[in-house]
Amino acid sequence: MAKTIMIQGTASNVGKSLMAAGLCRIFKQDGYRVAPFKSQNMALNSYITREGLEMGRAQVVQAEAAGIEPHTDMNPILLKPTGDTRSQVIVQGEILGDQSAEHYYSHKKAFEPRIRESFERLCRAYDIIVLEGAGSPAEINLKEQDMVNMYMARLAKAPVLLVGDIDRGGVFASLVGTLFLFTPEERDFVKGVVINKFRGSRAILEPGLRQMEGLIHKPVLGVIPHIKIDIDDEDSLTERFTGAPQNDPSRPPLADIGVIRFPRISNFTDFNVLSRLPGVRLRYVDAPEKLGNPGLIILPGTKNTMGDLRWLVQNGLASGIRKFAEGGTPVFGICGGYQMLGRTLRDPHGVEGGGTMEGLGLLPVTTVFEKEKTRTRVQGTFAALGGILKPLSGMDLEGYEVHMGISEGEAGGTGYLADIRDSNTGIAKQDGLYSGNVYGSYIHGLFDAGNIAQALVKALSGDTEAVPTGTESGWKAYKEKQYDTLADCLRTHLDMERVYQILEEGI
CATH class of the missing domain: 3.40.50.880 (Class I glutamine amidotransferase (GATase) domain)
Known part of the structure; x- marks a missing residue:
């Protein structure tokens, strides 16, 4: 069976998907057969596989980073919101129907066997599975219905790296607070924390890191800088909607x-x-x-x-x-x-x-x-x-x-x-x-x-x-370069030696 490692985050859009993609690329570069997995994804950016089945875009990106064909086993449940309180429910690539949030939460445990069989198929086919959580794993009102964060960590026996976003502020409080809301068993799954989207001097940040380690008794495994990576976004939290257009402002656009x-x-x-x-x-x-x-x-x-x-x-x-x-x-x-x-x-x-x-x-x-x-x-x-x-x-x-x-x-x-x-x-x-x-x-x-x-x-x-004409593989080659750039960044700023130790030790 495959070895497992899981990326959880203190909130949505802290960088879980990109970090999982980066690890998939690193493990691929190091010669492993690696696949991504997210048991439940909520997003409107979907993808159709070769089999004509539908899955979330984030796991497609991670599969591309891993150098493998996307498959719905990597994302067995996809929720596509149709309104503020309803979503289209897609299970292993097939539409189950539109459901209200209340109906879905009251019946979601029925999907557990489908999640298990998808995960187990991947485990038989690959050396390493990189799991991704969703939102925050410490939503105390939702933990009983959890099928994507600590539920999956237990099922997969996956050590967890907890990611926080320093760019939005409050990263120390969010990391400490998330661990505080965990049960002792859940805290044992967390093997280290990662600070993401950092701008500035690491030396100025260092005293805070040491103080936080004393509070949470977990190592800081990396401080990842805020980098520009052009990789497909998962959902409407993308910065593409609000960021400045990428053209030279001194010249009229073509x-x-x-x-x-x-x-x-x-x-x-x-x-x-x-x-x-x-x-x-x-x-x-x-x-x-x-x-x-x-x-x-x-x-x-x-x-x-x-x-x-x-x-x-x-x-x-x-x-x-x-x-x-x-x-x-x-x-x-x-x-x-x-x-x-x-x-x-x-x-x-x-x-x-x-x-x-x-x-x-x-x-x-x-x-x-x-x-x-x-x-x-x-x-x-x-x-x-x-x-x-x-x-x-x-x-x-x-x-x-x-x-x-x-x-x-x-x-x-x-x-x-x-x-x-x-x-x-x-x-x-x-x-x-x-x-x-x-x-x-x-x-x-x-x-x-x-x-x-x-x-x-x-x-x-x-x-x-x-506009210069490229080759037919131009867009694909461009994306491959982006995955390599992401992997290079993680290798530089993440303690990969310790990550491999965590992977080997497991739970």
């Missing part, structure tokens, strides 16, 4: 891209490849006054298309998008964003609350929400496109679909977007629609393959020499 930041935005990782290109100013927009003068407006995926469409109309962004589209500014909708661009959305089965809504009316398409979710990976080529994105015509593409609706084009459409083939069934079909400079597609990851992102920016800028 392409100013505004991505609508829906309340239930999902799979915004679709645009990471665009944000890294030189000269691209990619912004997330949640109000009409923030639209500015974009060269492209993107409507991304969402877990609640009809709810987010209401929000779009109510806050005035819908009118702004229509105005830009009528003026010739290109608009691109992906998945839920594509559905919104159509004329009508119908929900006869109550998938999103029921009823019928008018869309933005920018594409001649009608969407009907069905009970069954489409989940598949696809490959294909762009069709003969018109409008500003005509240069993309014939380019190879790949990606994945994950959606509840079926969209049918109506009379008056200029053409479909792509010829694709379902990677699981081999069935050929047409995807999406375009009309003038308005484009829609169901394919997530559409811009990742080959030189599509570069071609898009060249088309928007009108400068064919603006």
Whole structure:
């Protein structure tokens, strides 16, 4: 059976996912077969595996860092919030249905056998399992229902590294307080603490570290600096939404891209490849006054298309998008964003609350929400496109679909977007629609393959020499470099010799 180690944190967004990814890369570099595991994940950024099953994006990132194919055993339970108190429950990649928080918590123990079998399969296949916790493990009102923090540490017999975020302040209180709320047995699982996102002089921090060690009787295994790593984010806590666009402010951007930041935005990782290109100013927009003068407006995926469409109309962004589209500014909708661009959305089965809504009316398409979710990976080529994105015509593409609706084009459409083939069934079909400079597609990851992102920016800028053309592996190679950079940082600032000792000693 595999050796195990677990990363828990004092709160959400302290760096658990990145630290787990970094350890996966280090263990891979050191010659071990390593896999990630998180028993329950709550996130809207999901992924479709080769088998056509759905899992959380964080474990996909960690699997990539480990150099292995993502599998739903790495994330047996995924919760995708559909509202403030309801989530779609996905178990081992298959949809169980929408449930209220109360219903889920009262029945979640029934999922324990599925968690165990997924974990045990990984243990038989790999040398090391890097487990990740969720939120805080010391939420005293939730500990009886815990299936992801100390529950998994016990089940996996996994020693725990507890991570705190110093950048948000209060790191000493959060680490000490978390350990204080643990039972003596739970404290025994914790073999050391790690301070993450540090800026400044280690020497100034040192007296505090020694004092804290005296209080908690646990070693500080590392102080990890705040570093810029371009790795796919797990959820809407990402700094991408609020951070400054990554372009030279002294020069006008080649392409100013505004991505609508829906309340239930999902799979915004679709645009990471665009944000890294030189000269691209990619912004997330949640109000009409923030639209500015974009060269492209993107409507991304969402877990609640009809709810987010209401929000779009109510806050005035819908009118702004229509105005830009009528003026010739290109608009691109992906998945839920594509559905919104159509004329009508119908929900006869109550998938999103029921009823019928008018869309933005920018594409001649009608969407009907069905009970069954489409989940598949696809490959294909762009069709003969018109409008500003005509240069993309014939380019190879790949990606994945994950959606509840079926969209049918109506009379008056200029053409479909792509010829694709379902990677699981081999069935050929047409995807999406375009009309003038308005484009829609169901394919997530559409811009990742080959030189599509570069071609898009060249088309928007009108400068064919603006963005250098890379190789087909450019985006993948870029991500591999990011994982190596993360691993180098952890090797420098984390006591890896002691981490290996903890791994060997176990519980």
